[in-house]
Amino acid sequence: MEVMRHVSTFLRPPPLPQAADGPAPSYALVVLNQRLPRFAPDLWSHAKLRIFADGGANRVYDGMPKFFPEQDPLEVRRRYKPDVIRGDLDSIRPEVKEFYSNLGVKVDDVSYDQDTTDLHKCIAFICDFIPEVDKSNLCILVAGALGGRFDHEAGNLNVLFKFSNIRIVLLSDDCLIQLLPKTHCHEIHIQSSAEGPHCGLIPVGAPSVSTTTTGLRWDLTNAGMSFGGLMSTSNMVREERITVRSDSDLLWTISIKKKA
Structure with a gap:
């Protein structure tokens, strides 16, 4: 399955260096x-x-x-x-x-x-x-x-x-929200100076029978999620690279830090 990469560089002032592995x-x-x-x-x-x-x-x-x-x-x-x-x-x-x-x-x-x-x-x-x-x-x-x-x-x-x-x-x-389509595996690269640590994965469109993540404090392994059942709310990022694979579209949300 093709990998979709997400990075919140827009939370930091430009100009920014172009990512080495692809166009900005x-x-x-x-x-x-x-x-x-x-x-x-x-x-x-x-x-x-x-x-x-x-x-x-x-x-x-x-x-x-x-x-x-x-x-x-x-x-x-x-x-x-x-x-x-x-x-x-x-x-x-x-x-x-x-x-x-x-x-x-x-x-x-x-x-x-x-x-x-x-x-x-x-x-x-x-x-x-x-x-x-x-x-x-x-x-x-x-x-x-x-x-x-x-x-x-x-x-x-x-x-x-x-x-x-x-x-x-x-x-x-306070936060951002974006859709993680089930058609892709997802890599979320955390801008730790601007976002986190609180985050969540929400199965809004339909229940998920199987969702697997890496890089979170409470990772999911082939977990089912639904309204009325388990949802990954009040989770936290543990690493600067998060991966998500699911059989359902999910909403990804992460807190945005206040500037000092």
């Missing part, structure tokens, strides 16, 4: 309508494509200048402008929409589609925007994906399964 990931950033994580400027610096999902525009407009209190807020807002704003456009404030429109930012109203979330609409845009040859190295970072209403969080988790062929990382101040 190509990052896209989606900002949702929740509080910006404290490392939002680092996420922005890594990304080659940046999209605000509707009210996410308000969050960047209001929140990004707070990361640079010594700088002119207007200049910060001009510097952190997206490539596109996309969604139902029922949350973005009129003055925020006008500000970015005046900077030449495309504002894409897709309110005609009420069957998908704003995050789904943004991921679909990225998939259409990125050439197929580049998708194997694509990683989509989603800021503000956790917190707030639970139905919104559940919708964001659903997007991971809908686009299971794309690497998508949901981020908050």
Whole structure:
């Protein structure tokens, strides 16, 4: 079975050396309508494509200048402008929409589609925007994906399964979540200065009959996991290389450390 490698280099400021065993990931950033994580400027610096999902525009407009209190807020807002704003456009404030429109930012109203979330609409845009040859190295970072209403969080988790062929990382101040598809074995390389030690493996889509891990404090060996049964919550990373093999799609989550 093919191995999929995961590494959270986006949690550290660029520039970073390219990994010796492969090309660096190509990052896209989606900002949702929740509080910006404290490392939002680092996420922005890594990304080659940046999209605000509707009210996410308000969050960047209001929140990004707070990361640079010594700088002119207007200049910060001009510097952190997206490539596109996309969604139902029922949350973005009129003055925020006008500000970015005046900077030449495309504002894409897709309110005609009420069957998908704003995050789904943004991921679909990225998939259409990125050439197929580049998708194997694509990683989509989603800021503000956790917190707030639970139905919104559940919708964001659903997007991971809908686009299971794309690497998508949901981020908050406290943790990250990503899908580990059953089609691959997984190597997770821990950035110990930025993430851990608490972690978990959650069988959300379907029960797992057999999951095996290495590198965790409480490793699993052909273990079954399900809601109502065993789940690997409150586990801890023991090594800087974690491996996961499962007969079911799993959610991987790990804590993000506070900066000193």
